[in-house]
Amino acid sequence: KIPKPAIKRLAVYYRCLQRMKEEGKDKTSSKEMAQRLGIKACQIRKDLSYFGEFGKRGVGYNIDNLLEKLKAILGLESVWRTVVIGAGNLGKAIAGYKGIKEQGFDIIALFDVDRRKVGKKVNNAKIHHIDELEEFVKKNDVKIAILSVPKEAAQQAAEAAEKAGVEGILNFSPRVINVSIPVENVDIAVSLKSLTFQIIRRKGK
Amino acid sequence: KIPKPAIKRLAVYYRCLQRMKEEGKDKTSSKEMAQRLGIKACQIRKDLSYFGEFGKRGVGYNIDNLLEKLKAILGLESVWRTVVIGAGNLGKAIAGYKGIKEQGFDIIALFDVDRRKVGKKVNNAKIHHIDELEEFVKKNDVKIAILSVPKEAAQQAAEAAEKAGVEGILNFSPRVINVSIPVENVDIAVSLKSLTFQIIRRKGK
């Protein structure tokens, strides 16, 4: 069993390797990755060894080979069709986030209760009314729903997404969601606390 | 040295304990927290033991005591004055995120290059022109800057925040920022990959 923080680091390594490939590199080392990411080289070697990737001492890792392996582990071989529920400030920022498609997530529609927003587009994805969610998810084989609705509406929106047939939910609302499919929570307050801990530790030195 | 993922979990425990206190509870157990959070009870006990918090077998933990300890560790005893740089969709969603103040972060202003936005308010915080950043940070003892500017503007905005005197940066732009103060990166693509890994693992069972 691979610890969840290691999975998140693998996603970060994947991103880094993609950038190296764009720069025309074909080989790298844990040392070079460590310099680029600010993660210890021994941590990178340990994480990659979870998947039998040991690299050759002195030669390092073949970038294409690592990308292929990581693609399979992270489920990026295919594109995950994704919708955003709640087309407010946050929903529009997420749907407008360029580069998320090359990471394997294609945001193909947004949904909202506000009829004034219906028909508008964000980065080519149209805003639909929430009543069309079930039909749209089934017709377009949507796998992921991102929740960016107000706190009070989140549980109901999650249940509607589950009933429509999505396989996972990315939840931005500040409450725990109870459904039977996987839910990943995002809360910037948690990232901010990680930041303040680093600030305090640095001042203490 | 406490691993970073443990810090993030402590922030999640802090949030959970605050909610329990709001419900009028004064004691809890790792088992009860585990049920609420979907984190293993043994993981919770291990994380709290980093700070000498062992709880009494059968009695559990005193919620006020845990909150006090966590507050000190996570640097939440005081409020961290925070600004948002980039008052677009994402910046407005962050400044409008209710409940972040009770987590210890007070977003007191936003900054933007677009003069048409200057003077507007988001959740009581005014939008200023980016040229006023340095004077505002010094005058109001601002500690944290949140970057929600386009990718091309991120490094320059980070340097301006560092020069103005902030102590840490929360970076949403999809690029690595080089400054000498702590930077915490947020990327929903990483959270989405953690979600797809859980979806695949669940389907494989």
Ligand SMILES: NC(=O)c1ccc[n+]([C@@H]2O[C@H](COP(=O)([O-])OP(=O)(O)OC[C@H]3O[C@@H](n4cnc5c(N)ncnc54)[C@H](O)[C@@H]3O)[C@@H](O)[C@H]2O)c1
């Ligand atoms: N987790 C984080 O770090 C974080 C950061 C910022 C904001 N937030 C949260 O994200 C949410 C959205 O924030 P925002 O600034 O975009 O708010 P917003 O008010 O701008 O947008 C909310 C949108 O949801 C729509 N909506 C309401 N009920 C709905 C329903 N049942 N189904 C579909 N759509 C519905 C509204 O019409 C509106 O367009 C809030 O809950 C906020 O607390 C979380």
Ligand SMILES: NC(=O)c1ccc[n+]([C@@H]2O[C@H](COP(=O)([O-])OP(=O)(O)OC[C@H]3O[C@@H](n4cnc5c(N)ncnc54)[C@H](O)[C@@H]3O)[C@@H](O)[C@H]2O)c1
């Ligand atoms: N990390 C993530 O998960 C995530 C998610 C969504 C969006 N994003 C990123 O967040 C950023 C903002 O997204 P958005 O949807 O709000 O974009 P947006 O275009 O709506 O907002 C950007 C704002 O920044 C302002 N700006 C530009 N240059 C500036 C500068 N030098 N100083 C101050 N302000 C400046 C613009 O005037 C605009 O108001 C983008 O870089 C996007 O890629 C990241």
